[in-house]
Each structure stands twice: as structure tokens, then as C-alpha cells.
Amino acid sequence: MTAIIEAQDLRRTFGAVRAVDGMSFAVEEGSICGLLGRNGAGKSTLMNLVMGQDFPSSGTVRVLGEDPVENARVLTRTCFIKESQSYPDAFRAKHVLATAPHFFPHYDHALAARLVADFDLPVNRMVKKMSRGQRSALGAIVGIASRAELTLLDEPYAGLDAVARHVFYDRLLEDYARHPRTIVLSTHLIDEVADLLDHVLVVHQGRLEIDAATEELRSSAATLVGRSADIDAFVEGREVLGRERIAGIASVTVAGLSQDDRARAARSGLEVTPVSLQQLIVRRTGAPTSEEVAS
Amino acid sequence: MTVAAAAPAALIPAGRRVWNVARLQFANPWPTVITPWLVLFAVHGLTWSIWSIIAHYAGPTLEEDAFRYAGGVSWLVIYMMVIAIQAMNATFRFALGFASTRRDYYMGTLAFFGIMAVVYGVGLGLLAGVERATDGWGVDGSFYAPAYLYDQPLAVVAFHFFALYLLFIAAGTLVGAMFVRWRATGLYVFFAGLLLLGVLLVWWLVDSGASTAAAFFTENTIAVIMAWTLPVSVVLAALGFLVMRRTPVRG
Numbered sequence: 001m002t003a004i005i006e007a008q009d010l011r012r013t014f015g016a017v018r019a020v021d022g023m024s025f026a027v028e029e030g031s032i033c034g035l036l037g038r039n040g041a042g043k044s045t046l047m048n049l050v051m052g053q054d055f056p057s058s059g060t061v062r063v064l065g066e067d068p069v070e071n072a073r074v075l076t077r078t079c080f081i082k083e084s085q086s087y088p089d090a091f092r093a094k095h096v097l098a099t100a101p102h103f104f105p106h107y108d109h110a111l112a113a114r115l116v117a118d119f120d121l122p123v124n125r126m127v128k129k130m131s132r133g134q135r136s137a138l139g140a141i142v143g144i145a146s147r148a149e150l151t152l153l154d155e156p157y158a159g160l161d162a163v164a165r166h167v168f169y170d171r172l173l174e175d176y177a178r179h180p181r182t183i184v185l186s187t188h189l190i191d192e193v194a195d196l197l198d199h200v201l202v203v204h205q206g207r208l209e210i211d212a213a214t215e216e217l218r219s220s221a222a223t224l225v226g227r228s229a230d231i232d233a234f235v236e237g238r239e240v241l242g243r244e245r246i247a248g249i250a251s252v253t254v255a256g257l258s259q260d261d262r263a264r265a266a267r268s269g270l271e272v273t274p275v276s277l278q279q280l281i282v283r284r285t286g287a288p289t290s291e292e293v294a295s
Numbered sequence: 296m297t298v299a300a301a302a303p304a305a306l307i308p309a310g311r312r313v314w315n316v317a318r319l320q321f322a323n324p325w326p327t328v329i330t331p332w333l334v335l336f337a338v339h340g341l342t343w344s345i346w347s348i349i350a351h352y353a354g355p356t357l358e359e360d361a362f363r364y365a366g367g368v369s370w371l372v373i374y375m376m377v378i379a380i381q382a383m384n385a386t387f388r389f390a391l392g393f394a395s396t397r398r399d400y401y402m403g404t405l406a407f408f409g410i411m412a413v414v415y416g417v418g419l420g421l422l423a424g425v426e427r428a429t430d431g432w433g434v435d436g437s438f439y440a441p442a443y444l445y446d447q448p449l450a451v452v453a454f455h456f457f458a459l460y461l462l463f464i465a466a467g468t469l470v471g472a473m474f475v476r477w478r479a480t481g482l483y484v485f486f487a488g489l490l491l492l493g494v495l496l497v498w499w500l501v502d503s504g505a506s507t508a509a510a511f512f513t514e515n516t517i518a519v520i521m522a523w524t525l526p527v528s529v530v531l532a533a534l535g536f537l538v539m540r541r542t543p544v545r546g
Contacts, residue, residue: 006298
């Protein structure tokens, strides 16, 4: 395994706010990594640090083995698209698309043209007059067509509707399959991207809550559904991540179920279903563990 | 886990990275290249009309150097300083979002404004040449080479404007960098600093420097005086870079 990004005890404070509070992790070269977390969890600050756009208060981050700050060797191999990207006032979308190849050496014009059609982007419109979704589409086009060795996408589809988001996922995966590279994607639409991700980093209040392969994370918990009494008996003494109760039926998300446990649960008449990544992360990042839906 | 191989060289050579940023500043030529000339020509036209009216009614009683002092060109340097500040604010985040380093960004921006200084210096020098060839636009007016430039060679007129532009642009990039880094606080600090410098200058002039300062301006030629602005411009630009190189990208 080869790391393209490596962070060691990375910290960034703004006054009393610890936006990034001691994160250590590595992102594998060639993977699609999801950076997940709530608003204000520190995702954007972390990405800014990785791309040398901001400076760590302490700790280190290495991209391609080097400090990314003011490092053209690293930066010319990257593309960082963020929702808050600002464009010069007079720029129309076509100016952005004409400028991009100067800055991204692997930029593919034909692909960009296809994506413009796919997203139905009005290239003659001033960027500042575009809707949030159109600006996101513009960013997504540049992000995919630039084919940088390391692509960071910070909330790349804010304002995009469901259809456009699926166009984005499809095109991203399609091009990734043809031209493998490393992609780090931050989002809070966890279930939508879950199938794309090889690895997830979940940040919560500036700290790294989860750093795991997607599959491993998914199998780390399961949801059990059955009669309340049976459920209560089964989960006694286990780590319960979430609990819902509707009339006499309970649904409980439990961590660390072994194969034997699953078999035993099935024998006691409980239904074992895979937990959604979103549920799991919501549980781990602050939602109350018990939820009375109705009684 | 091993670490991905260190990159041997940047994928885009340094010269092209700097040029990419300079090109970015050209992307919208209106505020930097087109508008100033249009305004300049409009002001020139207006000034010429007024000169003509005065010349017509004054007739032979008109003094010889009546139209030697016009301020129609000097606004350009202030305008370009403002443009420099605006340009930095408009393009810094964009260029860094497009994987530029701060160094490449700053060099590219300076290169762009350096080219502008040459264009304006040469352009105004040529117009001053036309002015002299046409007997001051037919009314013995000095619009492009007024006052102390009136009897200077055209090369000195051009150099004067070039150096003056560089000075104001260098100040503009410093202010721009301070604004991008510290927002409004940066501007307060800059202008407070400028005010302090002004006070110190007046103090020095009143105390002992008046004769020295007067000597500097009377004993040196325009070309020498303007040449002395070059190191000042370099210092301002270097200060701007020091501010820029630790500027985070906000937003």
C-alpha cells in the first residue's frame, strides 16, 4: 500500500476553535476516499491544509511525500475543487474552461465538452450570475476533466439536483476506471456516495472519528429487527449504536457482531440486515442512541 | 505503508506557471487596458475643447504657457493602483484554487502589471510625441507631457510614466496583498503606517530636511529622480510578497 497523503497529528486552530484537532491518517494512492462529517466538523479546513491553502498550527501533512505548501511539484499534480471556489468577476463559464488546461496538465478538452453537455451547463453565462448548482457543475467538470493524480472535491455538488448528482457519480467513476487516480471527496450525502468509496474518514468536531475501509466499516455493525422482548434479550451487554421502537417491534443497530452472533440472532427469530453507512456514521457522530418513533 | 514517490519536477515549468497567472489578469482587458485609454481620450477631448474656447476668446492676449499645466494624465496612476488592489482580490483565490503557488501567483501578477507599466509608459511617450508634432494639438497645449515634462526628451517622458506606474502598482500590490491576507484590518494598518510615514516626513522636512529635499528635486534631473523610485518600488513589491507568502485561502 502506498500513501499519497499522510498526516501526523495535524492541528489547525482559529483562536479558541480547534477546527482540526490532532488528526493522523493516510490516504492510499489510487483509492476513492470519502471525507465525511457534519457541517463544521473540519472537513474543509482539513482539505485546505492538505492542499497547502492553509497552514497547520502544528503537526505535518505530506502529499506525494512532500510538504504541499508553496510546492509546485506537488500542486501541479493536484486539483482541488471546492464549493466556495471564487472566480474572477468578469469570467464566463467558457473562460474558466479555457483557463483550466493552462493549470492542469492532464486536462482533457473532449471530456470537458462531453461533461458540459451532460450537465447542460450554459457556458456563455457569467459565473457570478450562475445558480449554485451550475457553479457546482462547472467545478465538477473541471475536477473530472483535469485528471489530476490527486483530486480533492469539497462538497462538489452542493445545489445539484438528484439527476445531476447521478451524472456526476457516473462520469466520475467511468473516468476513474479509465484513468485511475486518487480522489478525496467530502460530503454529507453519505448513502449516495457509499458505493463509490473504498475508504472513509469520518471527522467530528475536528477529530478523526473513523478511519476504515468501507467494507470493514459496514461489517462492523448490523441492524437487528424483531420483537422488542427478543431484541432486548439479545442485545443485553452489547454496544448498541441505535435503537428504534415501533409498537412491539424494535430495530437495533449493534456493533461487533460475529458470524456466530448473526447465526444465533437469526435462530432467535431476529432479522439481521446490513447497516447503512449513513446510519452508522450518524450514530457515531452525535445522534442520540435511542429514538422513540411511536409507542 | 510506503509513501508515494516524491515528484521529480513540477509538471508545468516555472516560467509557464507565472505566465499562466499573468494571462489570467488579461482575461478581462476592460478595466486594465481598455477603459483607462477611453477615459483618458475623453478627458483629453474635453480639455482640448476648453483650451480651444479659451484660445478663441483670449486671442493674442493669451500667455505663452497658459496650457502647460494639465492634470489629465495623473489620475491614471491612482486608478492603476486601485486596479492592482482589486485584481489581487479577484484572482488570488481563483489562481490558488487552480493549483498555483502564492509565489507563482505574485510573480505572474507583478509580470502583468510590469507589462502594463511598459505599455502605459511607451503609449504616453508616443502621445507626447504626437502632441509636440502637432504643436500641442493646434493650441500649444501640454496634455501628455505637462508642467515639468514639457521640455524633457520623449524618452524621459516615457520613463517618467513607466517608473511612476511601477511605484503605484507596487504600492497597490502591497495593499492588495495586505487586504487579501488581513481583509479590512490590513488596510487600516497600511494607511495608519502611511500616515505615520507622512508625519515623520513632515517632521524631518520642518526640522532639517527641507533644504536637502529641495536640493534633491532641483539638482537632479527628472530621469534621476524617477530612477530613485525604482528601488522604492522593488522594496514595496518585496514587502507585498512577504505578506502574500503566508496568506491562507479563505472562504
